Amino acid sequence: MKLQHYLGGLEGLGPVSTETRVFVEPWEKRIFGIHTAMMALSTQLSLPATPSSFRTVWTWADLRKGAESLNPLDYFRFRYYEKWIGGISSYFISHGYITEAELDALTKEYYADFSKPRPSAGCAVVDARIVQYLVEGDSPKRGAAVNHAFAVGDAVAVCDVPTVEHTRLPGYLRNRTGTVETVYEGTYTYLCNTGPDGIGAAMPVYCVRFDPVTIWPGNAEPNFAIYADLYAHYIAAPAAAQQAA
Template sequence: MKLQHYLGGLEGLGPVSTETRVFVETWETRIFGIHTAMMALSSQLPLPRTSSTFTTVWTWADLRKGAESLNPFDYFKFRYYEKWLGGISGYFIYNGYITAKELDALTEEYYNDPSKSVPAAGDAAIDDRVVQYLVEGDSPKRDTNVSFDFAVGDFVSIKNVPSIEHTRLPGFLRNKNGTVETVYDGAYVYLCDTGTDGIGAAMPVYCIRFEPEDLWPGNAEKNFSLYADLYAHYLEAPAAASAKQAA
């Protein structure tokens, strides 16, 4: 998110795609379906048992980490669902479901014969589990007692946390100040532990309002505000931020 993964506020990056279709090509729907099935089969929700051999955990965070680990030049070269495909493929190789050699051989087969049929589905239990997962969802909200350090109207500073693998903090908000617009009820977990980035366990989430002129001085439109939902770990009181800078 500090590099190619979040580009908000940067200039001179070339034309911006305005494509509005969710899926541009048919194969993209299959990638989305594979991703959804992987989440459903690894979910800890009380869902129907299946005969699937998929035994590891796959979440949105794993998908994002797979895309974000790409070489920056590849990241810009590939389309949206191509990044998904790369992340999913890498995950299956890393977890031993298939070897890179086997995947390359299968890829070559389909390149040589595009009309070659793909494996057919047919396990009703897996289908039922995926459908139930889609219907019920998997909420990150937890009904646990947490303390709220900030209230609506509080002025807060955004930390510049040390991120290594994955973060949910946009780069252009780091070291900036904003105002608490909403304090969400309850506590919210993240899909994985982000290490030094600091999120994973259940914690409060706040909606913070930022003024564009403060984010991009002298280079922002007027008469609107920018809002971001941020985990509590990313926030601190302005006094604490000033003390760190002084030190």
């Protein structure tokens, strides 16, 4: 996510939605359920086998990449779960589960008759795996012991890493300096390799404190701080970061 991930501190973006409902329309619950089932049946998980025909990997990262691949204007135009539909649909097409023509045909059928029965594939084994996934989750934490490069109180500079598909680094923090507030135990990975962005093998994660005045000079309120959990690849000693730039 490039443009959509650089919005911190920008003005004139229009009204901010204060909607508090998780699901505004009934169909949104179904989309959330499809996504949850796909994550539970994802093949990288060590969970009991099922007769499901879902045979590939699906994570939060795949959902995000699918939504973020939209044209930026469409990204801001569509509702939250509409972006999910786009990402999920693209995934099923690209992985050979359905063709674009078949999807279009089915869409027309259901638009023509909203009461048309939906396919049902109820399966106790599949349901049990989904419930187990919801209980256990899929933790990004890996190793327990690690030598951390930074300690609490150290000054660190945020790098300006290249971004292709997705990044966990907010744009407004790039090239800014903060202070390590917390050193998390162990190492952590992301749900997929982010390529040039740099998240691949498990690595340390730090909570870094920033003075908003240094992020938005002349346009920040005093007496508060911004905290960000950042992968080790995103931060460096201030001198090293300057040399890299």
